[in-house]
Amino acid sequence: MKLQDSVIAITGGGQGLGRAMAEYLAAKGARLALIDLMPEKLAEAAEACKLAGSDAKTYVCNVAKEEDVEQTFEAIVRDFGQLNGLVNNAGILRDGLMVKGEDDQIVKRMELSQWQAVIDVNLTGVFLCGREASTQMIKNGDQGVIINIASISRAGNMGQSNYSAAKAGVSALVPVWAKELARYDIRCMGIAPGFIETEMTASMKPEALEKMTAGIPLKRMGKPEEIASAAAFIFENDYMSGRMIEVDGALRL
Numbered sequence: 001m002k003l004q005d006s007v008i009a010i011t012g013g014g015q016g017l018g019r020a021m022a023e024y025l026a027a028k029g030a031r032l033a034l035i036d037l038m039p040e041k042l043a044e045a046a047e048a049c050k051l052a053g054s055d056a057k058t059y060v061c062n063v064a065k066e067e068d069v070e071q072t073f074e075a076i077v078r079d080f081g082q083l084n085g086l087v088n089n090a091g092i093l094r095d096g097l098m099v100k101g102e103d104d105q106i107v108k109r110m111e112l113s114q115w116q117a118v119i120d121v122n123l124t125g126v127f128l129c130g131r132e133a134s135t136q137m138i139k140n141g142d143q144g145v146i147i148n149i150a151s152i153s154r155a156g157n158m159g160q161s162n163y164s165a166a167k168a169g170v171s172a173l174v175p176v177w178a179k180e181l182a183r184y185d186i187r188c189m190g191i192a193p194g195f196i197e198t199e200m201t202a203s204m205k206p207e208a209l210e211k212m213t214a215g216i217p218l219k220r221m222g223k224p225e226e227i228a229s230a231a232a233f234i235f236e237n238d239y240m241s242g243r244m245i246e247v248d249g250a251l252r253l
């Protein structure tokens with residue numbers, strides 16, 4: 001798929017990896033539909049896309065709410081007249097051990113609400129956006145690509161029952177959608193990033209950062225642009241579908 005003039009929706013496009021992907025794809029001529037909960041962050045990200053040389057519109061939407069997602073994707077096609085890509089990137093963390101022995105007691109450390117919040121956004125949100133984006137692409141007869149952003153945590157990371165389960169789930173959806181949607185000229189791929197430099201990691205204590213990077217074979221965190229260039233590669237290569245690309249500096253959990 002040519003990125004020039006294609007219309008790509010990015011969830012969680014207001015900051016972090018979502019914004020980095022938006023700016024990168026904008027510089028390659030893609031037109032962006034940025035979806036997020038935070039209107040101020042969306043406005044800043046859209047401005048950055050315009051500075052990068054392209055068009056961007058913003059949509060305030062909770063990806064975990066069916067009605068929000070339906071209205072958003074209808075609005076995107078109304079505004080742009082087409083939809084060629086979706087990056088399912090919005091995600092949250094609510095880490096905690098499942099249970100812990102404390103004194104003589106076993107304490108439940110991960111609340112059901114903590115589990116459900118992550119499943120709602122990171123798994124159900126991906127399903128809802130994938131379903132609505134593909135519905136609009138098919139209705140409109142648009143060639144399309146869906147990219148699910150997973151994580152190396154999909155392999156199972158301590159303290160992340162909720163997050164690992166959701167990321168394993170969105171990885172499993174990749175071959176399912178690749179098979180179901182191929183007949184409509186829609187491809188589906190996933191990216192599983194390792195530790196990437198973001199505002200969150202920038203605010204970590206230097207000792208903690210050093211300890212974390214020491215465990216990465218390439219001895220550094222990834223850069224947001226390295227995730228963005230993987231996304232661009234997927235959009236531009238029409239024979240890629242149904243697979244995960246791991247961008248993690250060779251780290252295995």
Ligand SMILES: NC(=O)C1=CN([C@@H]2O[C@H](COP(=O)(O)OP(=O)(O)OC[C@H]3O[C@@H](n4cnc5c(N)ncnc54)[C@H](O)[C@@H]3O)[C@@H](O)[C@H]2O)C=CC1
Nearest residue numbers: 012014015016017036037062063089090091151193195196
């Ligand atoms: N930063 C990292 O090192 C890694 C990140 N990832 C994944 O990459 C993706 C992006 O991560 P970051 O940029 O670091 O996160 P971030 O927290 O900086 O940005 C996430 C964005 O998603 C939005 N968002 C959250 N819940 C939402 C909802 N219900 N509806 C709409 N928007 C919502 C937030 O407002 C925010 O703008 C996530 O899926 C994360 O799991 C995976 C591996 C490593």
Ligand SMILES: CC(C)c1ccc(C(=O)O)c(O)c1O
Nearest residue numbers: 093151152153193194195200
């Ligand atoms: C444990 C993995 C690599 C990880 C680390 C940090 C974030 C984040 O800040 O959002 C993630 O989403 C992760 O998957």
